[in-house]
Amino acid sequence: MDCTKEGKRICSTCKNEIEDPDILRCPRCNSLLMVKCSECRKCSFFKKM
């Protein structure tokens, strides 16, 4: 998915795109961000980075 190729996490709650790998919560909706990309469960976001 684009989110991993572009090195972004997508917040599963509000769909906000987050580039900063150090952020734990989505700035927009305050939800906890998953380590893995929300669209593709196979690859880890951090591995791609």
Next chain:
Amino acid sequence: MQSCHKLDEINIDESKEKVVLVGNPNVGKSIFFNYLTESYVSVSNYPGTTLDISSGEFKDYIVLDTPGVYGVSSFNDEEKVARDIILSADIIVNIVDAVHLERDLFLTQQLIDMDKKVIVALNIMDEAETRGLDIDIDELKKKLGVEVIPTVAVDNKGLSMLADTIQHAKKGNKSLSAEMENKLVDISKKTKNKADSLLILEGDQYVAKHFGVDALAFRETIYNKRRKRVNEIVEEVITKIEKNNTIGDKIGSLLLRPLSGIPILLVILYALYQFIGVFVAQTLVGITEETIMIGMYEPFIIDLVSNFISINSLLGKILIGEFGVLTMTVTYILGLLLPLVAGFYFFLAILEDSGYMPRIAALVDRALNYLGLNGRAIIPMLLGFGCVTMATVTTRMLGSKREKIIAIFLLGLAIPCSAQLGVIAGLIAPLGLKYFVIYVMTIFTVYVIAGTFLNKVLPGKSTDLLIDLPPVRLPRLKNILRKTYLKSKYFIFEAGPIFALGAVGITLLKEGGILQWIQDKVAPFIVGWLKLPKETTEAFIMGIIRRDFGAAGLNSLALTSDQTLVSLIVITLFVPCIAAMLVMIKEQGFKQALMVWLGSWFAAFAVGGIVALFI
């Protein structure tokens, strides 16, 4: 006001100022809309109730309701719709959930940063108090720089004060850095308004494209700064007083744990069956259909019309014949279907307003994963037991197109609507437990096989379940009765004319000998394969118009227990009603709706025949 956005679908008087209601999902926007405009849009205790835009008038203002959003941007369709309306707003009433202030104030701050006139309704204050949250309202006003009105919308508390304060809405204290403010001024030279400029600065491609500029990449910088400010505000205005878990919290937790949640769910489903299938379908319908409609109304109307028109004429048959518009149609709709539909909506409204629906979603998430769905899909599925047409619209809340396709197909195939369910329950209950179990297991097996098959063949992956769990609340009787009344009324107006047309069609087919011809032609199939009497064809033809009419048509046939079971399975899996088909075409396109329609024919007769072979 210059804006790149048009409200094409709503006819708005441009001379009037627009008050736009904005808030996160499930904060009660629709209650505010209902109060201000004295109209009614559906209110529920689960996210995503507002999928279309409602407009109404309040004093000299036009009031617009919007779908719940976490921020103003273009990440999904709801946001795009909300964004356009927010950009065109003169005044924004921002409804904030006092329990989730940290989450909701981000949107508030963004609206203020957009240079809009804002007034904040701090809603669900009762819940905040119960949870031991002490919010310093005066400090919050000072920090935000706008009016903040505490409200408990479901109890009408604070709403009149909010209505009186709308005219005092003002621009608040921004969170942007000096650097961003300067950039905003630069872009505003081109856009002529700061709201559009801010979205361009935050990287909104759609708004940027409209103004012929490039979207800028400062979203993360601005969002992080805004988040920091919101956290600071929350830190200063909220004092948490330690309180024990409320009864609602404890019940909510029990509903979520599989060990206690699944038995509770089964008990609730059994209660639903007892209420609809036994009490309404047998006792109540016994009175409304047999005693009132067949015993009193039909003889009266037949007598009355016979004075003017011969019962043996074509018009007489259309009006008061076997499938008469004034006899059978009225009896089925008012005597049979209305009590069932109203009963179901009543039960469903209790589940919706108590906050139980999202908890069922969490409970069944893993099971639905096998069908390519996540737990969220349980909401349209349960709503489908009320009305498949309405449920099809709510599949918009699902995360991906793939999930929508699967959910719509399953809704069209194997979920009987309340009217149909009531008739089915009424017909199957007297046959005993064995037939009931075979019926439920057959439909369930078809449901699982169809879902698993689609999950295998459709490309892509389904999304994870992330759903807000609203607090468990005691439903308000007034809201439940109102919802039941309005949805039942909608059913009568929607189903009545279609049913009447269907009845006229059947009478004409019968009088023209075409019904007999169809019956003769399909008799080998109906009699040979399904082992049903050929008269069942009439019910199936009615079922093409609406499945519940088809099921109701089975009521008047003399069928054995085995035949009743087979015919009920066929009519359950049969084609979706005309209204549901039209919504499917709108949501998924003609090709997919046609596939659902043809798939239903195949599944209904194939499964019906197989069951007929084995019983």
